[in-house]
Amino acid sequence: MVQALVEDPGLDIGLRVALLNALAETGLPSITPWLMGFLRESRWRHLLARVWEQIRTLPPFLMQWIDRLTGLSTVAQEDFSRMLLQRQAIAALGLLRDRRAIPLLVRILKNPQVHPSLRALVPDALTAIGETKVVPELLTLLRDRGTDSMIRERIALALGTIKATSATQALLELLRDPMEDPFIQARVALAIGLMRDPSVALELVPLLRQENLPVTARRAIADALGTLRNREVARSLIQLLPEERIPASVRQSIADAIGALGASELGDELLWLLRDERIDPHVRGAIALTLTTLRHRPAASEIISLLSDIRIDPSIRQSLAESLGSLWDPSLIAPLTRLAHEVTLEPAVRQAIVRTLGEHGGPEAFSA
Structure with missing residues (x-):
């Protein structure tokens, strides 16, 4: 009964989609063949759709005359509704985890005649x-620059999510390719991070210095290094922080990665870099945030001195003020109170200081 309602073109498409979702949530594998039926398109329907697209390029009076004779606009409208149902059917097949759907799903993914939004x-x-046998076919499509970029991005993330470590070397090749789309490379780096294979980290570090790689890709590589949790690379990363040839935004991501690795043994070296005014102010701000992540208490006074540094983005200074709670000591009350009264301080930074004083300083902070 419900299946018949989903297939009824006279019903509102929103209701039909909702009914299809409700059926999928039942988890009944018996509906898999029915869902797969939505995804099998006849050549006749494709031909009609192409014909209508050509007719729409004609003068309006001629298009309307042909439509009255053929009713093709109604077919086109139902095709749009059908595509919405097909989108939900693909998601539902994933929800059901029925392996019978895999061959059909792979055919759809590889078929350039299918709309990219469905293939993605x-x-x-x-x-x-949870299918891993399709990894070679996924890699073939990912390597093909003729494949729609939205599809390639989703493939890269899928490889990471299913932890397809057999694809690691192929993904690294894409990262090393200076001609590759930087957004694809960013997704590839994220995928490598999702695989959680610490041994890959050593191969990623040199890419951070690769000047012909886009900044977007290098920042994503730094993020992946933080996710991989291989602390062996932490010392190599800290050596990159003062390198001016590496863009500041990349070095900010490198500092974040050191914090994610929990490399507290590098606290003193990071503090030394924080004091080096030759380093880009935004990089110093990121280093300061890393020191709070690592709970390196000796850095507190240096961080307070950065809160009024207008060369550093106010959002970074706001985060620094809020993160001082992890380094809290009563001796911070007086300098923070003085800062809160500075008229030149941005309101957002001042408010962050006041919040930190309120949360950690107690009554003493407001009587100072």
């Missing part, structure tokens, strides 16, 4: 099913 949903469905 397939990697997520395959991930939900």
Whole structure:
């Protein structure tokens, strides 16, 4: 009964989609063949759709005359509704985790005649099913620059989510390619991080220095290094922080990665870098945040001195003020109170200081 309602073109498409979702949430594998039926398109429907697209380029009076004779606009409208249902059907097949759907999903993914928005949903469905045998086919599409970028991004993330470590070397090749789309490289770096294979970290560090790689890709690589949790690379990363040839935004991400690695043994070296005014102010701000992440208490006074440094973005200084709680000591009350009264201080930074004083200083902070 419900299936018949979903297929009824006379019903509102929103209701039909909601009913399809409700069926999928039942988790009944018996509906898999029915869902797969939504994804099997006849050549006749594709031909009609292409014909209508050509007719729409004609003068309006001629288009309307042809439509009255053929009713093709109604077919086109139902095709749009059907595509919405197909999107939900792909997601539902992933939700059901029914391996019978895998061959059909792979055919859809590889078919350039299928709308990209539908194909881009397939990697997520395959991930939900947990299929790893399709990794070679996914890699083939990922390497093909003729594949829609949205699809390639979803494939990269799918490979990371299913922890397809057999694809690691292929992903590294994409990262090393200076001609590759930087947004694809960013997704590839994220995928490598999702695989949680610490041994890959040693191969990623040299890429941070690779000047022909886009900044977007290098920042994503730094983020992946933080995710991989291989503390062996922490000392190599700290050596990159003062390198002016590396863009400041990349070095900020490197500092964040050191914090994510929990490399507290590098606290004194980071503090030394924080004091070096030759280093870009924004990088110093990121180093300061890393020191609070690592709870390196000797850095507190240096961090307070940065709160009024107008060369550093106010949002970074606001975060620094809020993070001082992790280094809290009653001796911080007096200098923070003085800062809070500075008229030139940005309101957001001042408010962050007041919040920190309120949360950690107690009554003494407001009587100072």
